[in-house]
Every structure is written in structure tokens, then in C-alpha cells.
Amino acid sequence: MDNAVRKILNQYQKDAARTLNRDTENPLNNYLLGIMGEVGEVIDVIKKHLYHGHDLAKLPEEVGDCCWYLAAICTTAECGDLGGCWRLSSCRQRDLEALALDAWTGVNNIRLCFHCVLPGPAGRGDTLRTAVGYLLRVLSAMCEAAGGDFLRVLDANVEKLWRRYPEAFSAAASRGRATSGDPSASL
Numbered sequence: 493m494d495n496a497v498r499k500i501l502n503q504y505q506k507d508a509a510r511t512l513n514r515d516t517e518n519p520l521n522n523y524l525l526g527i528m529g530e531v532g533e534v535i536d537v538i539k540k541h542l543y544h545g546h547d548l549a550k551l552p553e554e555v556g557d558c559c560w561y562l563a564a565i566c567t568t569a570e571c572g573d574l575g576g577c578w579r580l581s582s583c584r585q586r587d588l589e590a591l592a593l594d595a596w597t598g599v600n601n602i603r604l605c606f607h608c609v610l611p612g613p614a615g616r617g618d619t620l621r622t623a624v625g626y627l628l629r630v631l632s633a634m635c636e637a638a639g640g641d642f643l644r645v646l647d648a649n650v651e652k653l654w655r656r657y658p659e660a661f662s663a664a665a666s667r668g669r670a671t672s673g674d675p676s677a678s679l
Contacts, residue, residue, distance in 0.1 A: 498575030499593045499645070501628070504646045505574045508563040511661040519568050524603055525563035531599045531623065531627075534558060534634070537664065538592040548638045555642070558595075562624050565602065565652030571620045581625030581632045581636045591634045617644030 516522050534554045540546035566574055585591050603621035634643040657665055 494579070495660050498578055500643055500646065501574035504559065504650065505563040507650045508653065508659050509567050510559075511657045512567065513661050513663070515663065519604060520565065522580045523561050523564040524606060525569060526563065527558060527602065527627075528599055530554060530558040530561055531595050533628070534595060534631070535592045538634070540607060541642050542589055548640075552635065552640050552645045552648060553640050553652075555635055556645045557647060558631055559628070560649060560653070562628060565620075566624055571617070571624070574624070577621045577625035579625065580622045581629050583629035584629070585633055586637055588634065588637050591630055591637060595627065595634070596650065598623065598630050602627065612653055619627060654672055 504519060507532060513519060534551065537546070537548060537551045537554055541548050541551075562577075563574055566577060569578075582593075583594065585594055602620065605620040605623055635642040635645055
């Protein structure tokens with residue numbers, strides 16, 4: 493099963509790479525800010541579920557968006573494939589509240605790889621791969637704890653990206669979502 497998940501993650505990374513923003517001066521900072529924002533959205537969905545009685549309907553889409561940023565970080569930082577990152581980590585938590593806290597720890601570990609470790613792919617190496625793998629495992633466990641299917645989340649995210657960016661990412665298409673009626677435009 494784990495080998496199958498790794499293969500699916502590697503294919504997901506290839507599919508996600510089609511929509512990378514290649515016209516930005518510092519793409520890694522873009523993706524770091526993105527993963528921080530998306531993990532915040534995942535945590536907010538869980539907080540509202542636990543303490544305000546909301547359902548978890550938005551969780552799969554937010555988890556998918558987090559996975560896209562993790563794929564973008566791995567691709568851009570040249571630190572290997574998502575399947576390899578997955579192999580390096582594990583997550584034993586099954587409680588949504590603890591997983592939400594673990595997600596924030598995971599995103600901070602990724603951030604620290606870029607600001608406290610030697611610059612360049614060689615300096616980040618296994619530290620970044622392990623941090624990405626840990627956050628992937630946390631996101632997968634969140635899906636499971638909420639009764640969802642992590643691999644289905646990845647498929648749905650790729651489908652959304654194909655609808656949103658049929659050719660490739662473009663800043664104009666991204667800006668146009670806010671007025672196009674795209675239900676995920678506020679993401």
C-alpha cells in the first residue's frame with residue numbers, strides 16, 4: 493500500500509508542476525507563504541468544526557491546496573519527489589485537534605529549512621524532505637480522521653487545477669478567478 497501511495501504522490505507532483513508560477517522572482521518564498529496560508533485555512537476548518545459545530549466539508553479542498561504547495565516546494569527546491577518525502581516520515585496522531593497543532597509544527601519545520609539551514613538544495617536535503625513528508629502524513633491522517641480519502645483529495649485537486657488553468661498557470665487567469673464565479677476563487 494505504501495508503495496502505491498508513493499507512486500500516486502509522485503504522479504500528483506508531476507501533474508501539479510504544470511501549474512507552477514514560473515514568472516516570479518523568488519518562487520520558494522511564494523510557496524512558503526502559500527503553504528503557511530493554506531495550513532492556516534485547514535486549521536481554521538478544524539477549529540470551526542470542533543468549537544463552533546461546523547461540518548468538515550471544506551477540509552478536503554484545503555488539504556488538496558496544501559498538497560499542491562508541498563509539491564511546488566519539492567519541485568522548486570529540487571529536493572526530490574513527494575513519494576520519497578512520504579517514505580521518510582510517519583504520523584501516529586488520529587485526533588483532529590492534535591493533528592491541527594501538528595500541521596502548524598510541520599509548516600514551521602519547512603520554513604526553518606529555508607531560513608536556518610545552509611542555502612541551496614544540498615544544504616536542505618533530508619531535513620526538508622523529512623519536514624515535507626511529515627506534513628503530508630499529517631494531512632493524510634486528517635483526511636482519515638474526518639472520514640475522507642487522501643488519495644481522492646489529490647485527484648480532486650488535480651481536477652480543480654485543470655479546470656482553473658487548462659493550459660498552464662498564468663497570473664491573469666489567477667486574477668480572473670475572483671470575478672469569474674469560480675466557487676474556489678476565495679482560496
